Amino acid sequence: MHLAHPLIPLDEPVIQLYRKHFHQINDCLYVYHAEKNECPIDVYFTIDTSETIALQEPPPGSLVESIKSFTEQFAQRLEDHEFKGVVRINWNLGGLHFSQRQEVFSRMASKSEFIAGVSKIRYLGKGTYIDCAIANMTQEMVRSPTYPKSLRFAVVITDGHVTGNPCGGIKVAAEKARDEGIRIFVVAASKNVDENGLKEIANSPAAVYRRDFMAVDLSQGRAIIHTETMDRIIKTMCYSVSCLETRGPPGPKGHRGQKVSILH
16 A cells, blocks of 8 residues: 555554554454455545634645645545555545535545545535434435445544534434444545544544644644645554454364464
8 A cells, every 4th residue: 555655653551542443354354364355434525614623724625625635635645555455545535524514525435436535525615513423424414325245434524513403413424434433534525624523523542533633734834735634543543453463274272373463
């Protein structure tokens, strides 16, 4: 898999946390010798384009354009990858953007189709209903699976500020997403955020799914896209398939296969 250089490793404490909390092992991780299994990974981007985002960088709406660049660069880094001729990882992407309402800019699709959809995102303005956006994201992922046993991840880009909770609140919406097997990463749109709101969205532990992820840094007087955030999230998603086991035909009870990793 291609990532930006230098390759950023996962911190050991994060690896240990991920090992502890990653319980649902996808069937595509267990394969027999001489067989090649598809391992599809669905990633859904949920992007805040409300007024609190749009007014952070002049002229109004500029930060939205910077977040679009972040999203496109992120998608470009997700390359299908064949691991040792045994497992093929396939990425499928979808996304919506939101304020008080939500607009789907890409159904679950290929990288090129997704990037074409990103270009259509426009600043929506008005208030921010994060709970409704998460609920809509969950619905989109569940009804449009690329494969019945796909690994599901969501990347929510927001400042965490809300103006209402008409869909039951963030915690309820995020819990329903987790019930559907969706692991949610939260990326701060910039440094101007409500951190408590962000942590309500993210899966646990926050050290894995929230951390210090940021899309755009405006503190230096210009928009700087945080490629390090992309690389760290991609590494963490890949870690979900890093403990692949290749096993021979069924043998005596207790026989274990060879452990391999795609992180190196």
